[in-house]
Amino acid sequence: MTPPPVVELVDAGYAYPDGPAVLTGVRFGIAEGRSVALLGRNGSGKTTLLRLLSGGLRCATGELRLAGVPVSYDRKGLTRLRTTVQLVVQDPDDQLFAASVGQDVSFGPLNLGLPEAEVRERVARALAALDITALRDRPTHLLSYGQRKRAAIAGAVAMGPRVLILDEPTAGLDPHGQERLLEVLGQLRDAGTTVLMATHDVDLALRWADEAAVLTPDGLRTGETARLLAEQELLDAARLRMPWGAAAARVLRARGVLSAGEAGPRTAEELARWA
Template identity: 40%
Template sequence: MSEYILETRNLSFQYPDGTKALRNINLKIEKGKKISVVGVNGSGKSTLFLNFNGVLKPTEGILLYKGKEVKHNHRSLLELRKNIGIVFQDPENQLFSASVFQEVSFGAMNLRIAEDEVRNRVNEALRNVGMYEYKDKAVHFLSYGQKKRVSIADILVMKPEIIVFDEPTSSLDPKHSKQMVKIFDELNDNGMTVILSTHDVELAYSYSDYIIVMKDGEIVKQGTPVEIFSDDNLIRDCYLEKPMVLEIFQQLCKNNKFISEKDIPRNKEELFHVLKVLG
């Protein structure tokens, strides 16, 4: 039986200027899954994430964490933010301390835990993102990709159960994007629920267990990567693109009766295997 770690029920959000950013959002996020949220700019992805950890309070509807409704009081929000961490798109908006160690230790220090435990957590978090050897370096000397990894360590030090990434591979070159995805996989392998928003349909298709498509503050469709990206009407209406791997496979299916739909590839390696079988 599925265990839902995060749910929204009829959740809506309106900004003070009257902008209706979210409309009647109903979601159930399974524990330990890899979730991608896709949609054009302005579709409501970032606003949804800020509702997830209580930075924003729903105008209507409710948020549930582990089956319990989130109350927007100090104690409830503190507990929520320990367990649901957000890594923002631009690390410059998240980093503010002088050195890498000071930066990553800040959240753990606020938990009022022992100094030795803080040090252990910081070292572990920095190792997890490949930044341990930079722990004494000044933050402003880091590259953009390194700052991204430190911003992840900022969250990992809190030992959350859910980590949320807002456009995590934007502005990264292919090498550093792959490093970032490797970090996601390692976190998920250790039991963490990973949620990310992305414009990269190739990443969403190859990486995700489940995809949520948003448009104009609403959820248009939810499903597996194959279900989502096989829906040509959805792709057109939500201004998405079909992942290249899936598009090539579908063309092969049209021209070869020996290819079965059950062999749908999710990445280049799986597509190459299909091509190899075809000879």
């Protein structure tokens, strides 16, 4: 029997006060150990969806479930949710507030009432996972943008979530910073953390994510990344371009280099195999 998703929206809808519905009838679950890319045009509801999944917003219709059980929004229910699902917002300055990196990363575990020794251990593991141990005592206002991004993620990781949700985590980073962050996220995934990333970067989604979820005015489509991001009609509805890897796969199939069921390239290195 297949276990239920770690976290799941069932027939969920949401509308901001005095505004139209942003999301309607959304069904979206995240399974254990997956990497998922959430894509869609500006204003499609990506950030709203992330906030519903993390409990920052409450469904106006439908419900949020953890392991198949509806979430209650009392203190006990929200604590259970926030120790399972953690959201990192797009701008790290909206998340960092403590005087130093170490203090900021320790805030969440301390609020859980954990013993001091366990808090220290969690902070040390989170800083090491994000490769910022040397920044433990650095004032947060003296960090570079990339360092602030990683410090914000470390604060979420210190909570020990099963699902880590990131809103445009590579936005504003230079290419080296993007690659370093993706490497870190890959390590977190390999260690057992499920990662959901909202992004506009279709090429990044194709090479990084096991699954994709695409928001359009008609609703949410989910599926295996390479297949979903090769559907031109879906991409047009979401105002997304086709990833170069999917476009290259079309050319390779047209030339008989790839068979119909064979996976296409996700990276330049993979493309070079058929060059």
